[in-house]
Amino acid sequence: GMIEAGASTYAGMLPLILKLNSANSLHSKSLTSDQAITASVKDALRLGCMAVGFTIYPGSAKCFDMMEEARKIIAEAKSCGLVVVLWSYPRGEGVSKEGETAVDVIAYAAHIAALLGANIIKVKLPTNHLEREKIENIESLSKRIEYIKKSCFAGKRIV
Secondary structure, eight states: OTHHHHHHHHBTTBOOEEEOEEOOTTSOTTSOOOOEEOOOHHHHHHTTOSEEEEEEOTTSTTHHHHHHHHHHHHHHHHHTTOEEEEEEOOOSTTSOTGGGGBHHHHHHHHHHHHHHTOSEEEOOOOBSOOSSOOOOOOOOHHHHHHHHHHTTTTTTSBO
16 A cells, blocks of 8 residues: 555654554445454565554444454564554444543543553543543543553553
8 A cells, every 4th residue: 555655765764554454434424333454464564664553443343353353463463573553443333422532431442452462552532521431520631641541551551
């Protein structure tokens, strides 16, 4: 894909991350949230990348398939010495639109990514909305971010 156009120019100079799956903006919003695998760990190595990236959608009907795909890719990437970045975006049938950024849901999505073995976890900024958990409302964004980081093995992952 696109990274191939500049990989030979920037390999070794910039820390390249090859995203291994991708969504499709033409995918109907009425269908289950999912992504297609579009690249491999071997592609990342061939292109001189230092990391691979993958997206999962906790809450989607496809979430368990995505988690199993991610786990296989994470194991392969780590066996080759690559860093793993996991985008964990709650969405789908199991999550309301407001819940996609609820602090409790984001914390759980980040925790899932940590459990799968991600080195770096990307989530959306959490709002103070609570979807499921009975936790105290966290008004401050910095405190919500602190709460999310704590959900990832007490801050032992980069979020």
